[in-house]
Amino acid sequence: xxxxxxxxxxxxxxxxxxxxxxxxxxxxxxxxxxxxxxxxxxxxxxxxxxxxxxxxxxxxxxxxxxxxxxxxxxxxxxxxxxxxxxxxxxxxxxxxxxxxxxxxxxxxxxxxxxxxxxxxxxxxxxxxxxxxxxxxxxxxxxxxxxxxxxxxxxxxxxxxxxxxxxxxxxxxxxxxxxxxxxxxxx
Numbered sequence: 001x002x003x004x005x006x007x008x009x010x011x012x013x014x015x016x017x018x019x020x021x022x023x024x025x026x027x028x029x030x031x032x033x034x035x036x037x038x039x040x041x042x043x044x045x046x047x048x049x050x051x052x053x054x055x056x057x058x059x060x061x062x063x064x065x066x067x068x069x070x071x072x073x074x075x076x077x078x079x080x081x082x083x084x085x086x087x088x089x090x091x092x093x094x095x096x097x098x099x100x101x102x103x104x105x106x107x108x109x110x111x112x113x114x115x116x117x118x119x120x121x122x123x124x125x126x127x128x129x130x131x132x133x134x135x136x137x138x139x140x141x142x143x144x145x146x147x148x149x150x151x152x153x154x155x156x157x158x159x160x161x162x163x164x165x166x167x168x169x170x171x172x173x174x175x176x177x178x179x180x181x182x183x184x185x186x
Contacts, residue, residue, distance in 0.1 A: 117139070
């Protein structure tokens with residue numbers, strides 16, 4: 001997904017955090033993270049989507065956000081939940097369309113819902129929290145017959161490629177929002 005520098009830097013922090021074999025502890029990774037931290041300190045997140053990316057990255061690299069920034073981001077994301085339980089990607093930023101139409105900020109979509117649920121879950125919001133439960137209900141009731149979750153393009157109504165990323169985020173969210181099974185063993 002091509003986006004912007006902030007997205008790329010945050011994604012790099014996530015990659016360092018999830019890399020196997022304790023890669024984050026290596027001198028090369030630590031040096032790279034120093035640069036990432038400097039860059040993030042000098043470049044504030046331009047949208048709530050970017051702030052949510054930092055929330056996600058912070059789950060792997062815990063010093064990217066202060067406790068207050070983490071709590072504020074969680075509050076801002078939960079405040080955008082629609083009455084139907086989902087979220088709309090278009091509410092997470094101020095993106096300009098290439099076709100001069102209005103962004104759809106009224107309807108929940110697969111990317112907005114999956115992404116926010118996943119970011120909240122990575123931030124240790126409990127899967128039993130009503131916010132997450134309602135979001136999961138939205139995902140379970142809005143999967144298309146094709147298996148995908150629809151998300152309208154933020155740019156133009158000819159291809160909705162963001163639906164691919166939305167489907168991936170929906171699957172990640174559903175997996176990570178599962179409540180632990182108690183009393184069962186393998």
